[in-house]
Amino acid sequence: MPFTPFHLLAITPVKALAQRKFSWTMFALVNVLIDLEPIGFLLITLSPEHHFFHTIIGATLIALLAANYGRGLCEGAIKIWNDEIKSPSVISETKISKLAAWSGAMTGAWSHLLLDSFMHDDIKPLSPFSDSNPLLGTLPIATLHTVCVASGFLGLLGMAFLKAKPSSAIKANQRRVKK
Numbered sequence: 001m002p003f004t005p006f007h008l009l010a011i012t013p014v015k016a017l018a019q020r021k022f023s024w025t026m027f028a029l030v031n032v033l034i035d036l037e038p039i040g041f042l043l044i045t046l047s048p049e050h051h052f053f054h055t056i057i058g059a060t061l062i063a064l065l066a067a068n069y070g071r072g073l074c075e076g077a078i079k080i081w082n083d084e085i086k087s088p089s090v091i092s093e094t095k096i097s098k099l100a101a102w103s104g105a106m107t108g109a110w111s112h113l114l115l116d117s118f119m120h121d122d123i124k125p126l127s128p129f130s131d132s133n134p135l136l137g138t139l140p141i142a143t144l145h146t147v148c149v150a151s152g153f154l155g156l157l158g159m160a161f162l163k164a165k166p167s168s169a170i171k172a173n174q175r176r177v178k179k
């Protein structure tokens with residue numbers, strides 16, 4: 001994907017279904033970390049190249065590091081969001097469970113690689129074992145973007161529905177913000 005937000009949109013139905021078992025914030029952190037690679041290359045060489053961190057091994061390594069050490073950062077980001085927004089309708093639970101951190105991180109890494117592999121001709125997801133990318137060109141880029149946006153729309157609808165029936169933890173957060 002040329003822009004990380006497409007990755008972030010595509011997974012929202014999973015968040016709507018898995019709820020507290022899946023950390024969207026951890027998912028987002030892993031996606032941003034992986035895309036620091038092409039962004040870094042773009043800044044230095046003016047070419048957004050994909051290398052080690054866009055392989056199964058590299059992306060999984062980022063997920064492992066984020067799941068182990070990124071929970072505090074994600075919880076801090078949610079707390080800032082909650083404090084700044086102050087709107088009960090978009091308040092999120094601050095605490096990220098271990099399961100939610102791991103599911104968000106691993107899904108973030110592998111879905112990122114999956115989506116990117118359809119469209120970037122310099123990605124070698126199986127490297128160093130193979131330079132092939134069997135997914136490249138199998139799905140038109142416009143279709144890929146449409147699927148991501150449609151998926152995001154469905155997921156946001158699902159989350160909006162769930163917010164109308166918030167869990168007890170979310171209710172507690174909402175009460176805290178209202179004070």
Ligand SMILES: [Zn+2]
Pocket residue numbers: 001034035038054112116
């Ligand atoms: Zn990428």
